[in-house]
């Protein structure tokens with residue numbers, strides 16, 4: 174019996190920080206209310222993940238291991254999660270909000286007759302209803318929501334909680350699982366992976382985002398240089414993912430990703446609410462824009478008014494000097 | 498070939514908003530077709546133009562939302578079904594999906610398209626819930642679609658790249674607005690839309706799908722997002738302001 178269960182997202186054999194944030198929050202809730210907090214790893218190779226997870230002290234680490242989990246596919250993942258939920262019977266099942274978890278959240282809730290809350294920025298559970306906050310209206314408004322009945326399945330925005338290590342024994346328990354290829358309702362034909370070994374945007378401490386103002390090769394080179402100096406992830410506004418200048422995986426905003434780095438530098442981005450929805454929780458926001466009335470300046474801590482082609486070169490030079 | 502597209506009328510997030518005693522007050526005249534659903538309609542139109550078939554849009558909403566059905570018909574959809582609500586019900590994604598599942602129970606189709614999320618609430622749950630209730634293979638967050646025979650080849654946006662997925666019919670796909678630019682209805686389209694059939698069904702007739710516990714989440718209040726502390730604007734010589742801000746990011750903010 175486990176009261177809170179966190180699904181551990183894995184990318185390239187590494188635990189995604191956002192799922193450790195969720196686990197840390199579940200640990201905290203469990204401690205406060207005398208409940209238990211466990212974790213589940215579903216992967217083609219669980220062993221190192223399990224070891225690394227132990228420093229976050231979930232009471233039980235459940236594993237489901239099968240080669241089918243090498244790539245994301247909704248049918249086998251749903252089967253595994255459905256099985257896990259019926260065996261473990263959690264009251265609250267929590268995920269980090271990723272494209273992978275968004276893909277199955279609704280279907281899993283429908284299958285388990287569960288309440289579902291997507292993309293919450295805060296949540297709590299005392300043993301009764303889950304209460305949570307969700308940004309709505311392109312993040313202009315925060316709605317307070319409540320669930321009825323159990324179980325509850327939710328996904329949590331990255332950056333909503335800190336990761337906190339915890340001592341304590343974790344039991345490891347593997348759940349037997351078989352998957353017949355005939356059960357696959359769909360086929361994965363190809364993976365077009367664009368981001369390769371670059372910094373993972375959703376986990377980057379610093380994000381440089383390029384917008385329509387970055388209009389040519391020269392501009393993109395400046396963005397690359399700036400990102401290299403700061404060891405930053407590169408993101409883009411919809412204007413530049415739509416034009417094909419940047420990979421669609423790099424879009425930040427309502428359609429794209431939500432990021433909350435320590436430092437966000439918006440270069441040639443106007444600050445449309447759909448873009449701001451994905452970055453407004455960054456700690457420090459710097460904006461470079463030649464239009465002094467651009468809405469991005471309303472949320473920027475440091476607003477540099479001027480031509481990015483003139484501002485970036487001295488900015489990069491100065492940062493290089495500071496970094497030594 | 499029959500395409501169903503589930504559409505929703507949503508408030509325009511760009512319109513002014515007010516919160517009064519925890520309630521969200523919006524201008525009902527600024528309601529629009531959800532942008533992600535518009536992309537789903539557009540994609541069905543493109544597939545129909547290339548391969549033939551028929552497109553029916555389905556909407557759950559109050560009387561006033563019929564204008565949104567007309568909009569989809571003006572874009573080129575062939576017919577509509579309006580599942581009429583009183584407007585006061587507080588359905589959540591689960592109950593919407595249940596109502597839709599009841600609607601689709603006796604329908605024949607190859608494809609159901611939905612928007613990947615609603616522009617106002619951003620939950621993105623109804624599509625995959627509906628797929629599960631109807632036991633359909635599905636893909637979410639589609640950014641490209643092609644037909645190969647009856648199979649759909651879906652390009653979906655994943656966390657680090659795109660995945661190409663093949664779905665046999667019947668299937669369900671939720672669409673991103675990264676998929677296409679929805680067409681603006683032509684004058685002719687608008688004229689024709691007025692003669693296209695719209696079938697109205699009272700939501701109470703589909704309530705078989707709803708059991709006591711079908712509404713599982715509720716909104717208990719709204720608040721405005723706390724504003725950020727106003728920052729500072731730097732205008733002047735690019736060299737100087739660039740240098741000054743770079744130094745502050747180090748000395749004052751300690752973020753580099």
Ligand SMILES: Cc1cc2nc3c(=O)[nH]c(=O)nc-3n(C[C@H](O)[C@H](O)[C@H](O)COP(=O)(O)OP(=O)(O)OC[C@H]3O[C@@H](n4cnc5c(N)ncnc54)[C@H](O)[C@@H]3O)c2cc1C
Pocket residue numbers: 383384385386387409410411412413424425426427428429430440441442443444445446447448451461462463464467479480481482532533616674
């Ligand atoms: C449902 C929906 C979802 C959306 N989702 C997203 C999303 O996830 N992410 C997203 O980004 N957008 C999203 N959008 C689109 C959004 O509304 C904007 O259209 C988009 O963010 C604009 O991108 P931009 O700021 O780069 O371009 P623009 O708005 O064109 O702004 C370009 C800016 O660059 C400045 N500029 C130009 N040249 C220079 C120069 N030389 N030096 C300095 N500054 C310069 C200009 O002053 C201007 O402010 C969505 C829209 C809808 C309807």
